[in-house]
Structure formats: C-alpha cells, structure tokens
Amino acid sequence: MSNGPGRRKRKQGAQPTRGRFITVEGGDGVGKSTQTRLLAEALAGTGIDLLTTREPGGAPGAEEIRKLLVDGAVGRWDALTEALLHFAARRDHLVRTVWPALEAGRWVVADRFADSTLAYQGYGQGLEGATVETLYRLTVGDFAPDLTLILDLPAEVGRSRAADRSAGKHRYERMDLSFHRRLREGFLDIARREPLRCVVIDASGTEAETHTLICAALRERLGVEL
Numbered sequence: 094m095s096n097g098p099g100r101r102k103r104k105q106g107a108q109p110t111r112g113r114f115i116t117v118e119g120g121d122g123v124g125k126s127t128q129t130r131l132l133a134e135a136l137a138g139t140g141i142d143l144l145t146t147r148e149p150g151g152a153p154g155a156e157e158i159r160k161l162l163v164d165g166a167v168g169r170w171d172a173l174t175e176a177l178l179h180f181a182a183r184r185d186h187l188v189r190t191v192w193p194a195l196e197a198g199r200w201v202v203a204d205r206f207a208d209s210t211l212a213y214q215g216y217g218q219g220l221e222g223a224t225v226e227t228l229y230r231l232t233v234g235d236f237a238p239d240l241t242l243i244l245d246l247p248a249e250v251g252r253s254r255a256a257d258r259s260a261g262k263h264r265y266e267r268m269d270l271s272f273h274r275r276l277r278e279g280f281l282d283i284a285r286r287e288p289l290r291c292v293v294i295d296a297s298g299t300e301a302e303t304h305t306l307i308c309a310a311l312r313e314r315l316g317v318e319l
C-alpha cells in the first residue's frame with residue numbers, strides 16, 4: 094500500500110523537489126475558506142505553483158462521500174462510522190489529488206484535513222483519540238502536513254459568521270453550541286500536543302489581520318517570504 098510521496102531523497106535534477114503541504118483547520122465559520130484563498134493568492138504571487146483543495150472532498154470520489162457527511166439528519170451516523178467515511182474520503186483525496194501534486198513539486202493548501210476528524214469525531218462526538226490515530230496510520234501512514242494553521246475563535250463568533258454566510262446549514266453547522274465549544278478545545282489541544290506542526294492563529298480580527306498573522310507563520314515556519 095502506498096502511503097505518501099517520498100521525501101527529498103532523489104538525485105539532483107531527477108525530479109522536482111516535493112512540494113509543501115499546508116492545512117487550514119478550525120471550527121465552522123472561523124474563516125478557513127477565506128484564509129485559504131488569501132494564502133493561495135499570496136503564495137501564487139511569489140511564483141509558487143500551488144493547488145488549493147478541501148476536505149471532506151477534493152477528488153471526485155471524495156466529493157461524493159462528502160455529500161453523505163454534510164447532508165441529512167445530525168444523528169445519521171455513529172461516530173466511528175462517520176470517522177470511517179472521513180478517512181475513506183481522505184485516502185481518495187490523498188491518492189488522487191494531494192500526493193500526485195506534491196510529487197510534481199506543487200504546493201497544496203487544504204481547507205481542513207485529519208485534525209478535523211480528531212476534533213469533530215473525537216472531541217466533539219466522543220470517539221477515542223486512539224481509534225482516530227489507528228485509522229490515520231492505516232489510511233494516511235506516516236505522511237503529515239508540513240504546517241497546520243489552526244484558526245481560533247470563540248465558538249459563538251464562528252457560528253454567527255457561518256450563519257451570516259448561508260441560510261441552509263449543513264449537518265455540522267446544525268450541531269449544538271456545546272459541540273462547537275468542544276471542537277475549539279480539541280483543536281487547541283491538538284496544537285499543544287504537536288507544536289512543531291501546528292500554529293494557532295487568532296482569527297478574531299479582520300480578514301486582513303488574520304491573513305497577516307498567517308503570512309508571519311509561513312515566514313517563520315517555512316521560510317517563505319510573503
């Protein structure tokens with residue numbers, strides 16, 4: 094089973110250097126999609142060849158699985174079934190979209206990745222963290238993002254931003270406030286446990302202010318001049 098593109102071990106000139114994989118995480122309405130777009134524009138402006146994508150989804154099969162996850166009744170899946178669907182979609186997304194792009198030397202910016210499964214199905218819906226970890230090892234292997242931006246905002250603010258955005262709410266947006274509070278704590282916990290991979294970004298300011306914080310994190314962590 095293939096688990097991820099090779100690291101930089103190739104002979105010079107043989108193939109392009111593997112691109113970087115950046116994930117944008119956080120609860121609903123924190124500004125992930127907005128900031129993914131702004132970051133992509135900034136990176137493209139420096140001449141970096143990049144792809145933006147999202148989870149659940151990001152490949153044709155994964156987008157079909159997405160519909161099962163975002164439509165329908167809040168309680169339609171138990172937490173383990175839901176996590177399995179997320180990891181099935183994630184593996185399809187990696188195999189079809191992310192790994193080939195990285196292998197070709199492109200950078201990939203993903204609007205959500207595996208931390209969302211640990212936050213939503215683990216901290217939010219009560220699935221054991223070790224179970225999520227096992228599924229990760231099975232489907233993703235030892236591949237991981239080079240940098241994860243965790244956008245942080247009080248759950249109430251995120252929900253009110255998300256409510257202003259759209260009238261029809263998807264499944265996760267219909268889950269209650271205490272669920273969304275657990276998500277926030279979950280994401281902060283993940284960042285505390287993996288400080289080398291994760292940076293917490295205060296997402297309470299304007300779009301431009303948050304973008305400035307993200308650019309600073311990329312300079313510091315990945316050495317990109319933005």
Ligand SMILES: Nc1ncnc2c1ncn2[C@@H]1O[C@H](COP(=O)(O)OP(=O)(O)O)[C@@H](O)[C@H]1O
Nearest residue numbers: 121122123124125126127254255258298299300
């Ligand atoms: N910094 C910000 N301040 C106020 N509103 C924002 C900010 N960033 C994004 N928004 C708005 O809040 C809503 C949710 O943002 P979005 O990027 O879709 O969040 P997410 O993808 O995390 O759910 C959108 O209507 C967006 O235009």
Ligand SMILES: [Mg+2]
Nearest residue numbers: 125126127204
């Ligand atoms: Mg979004």
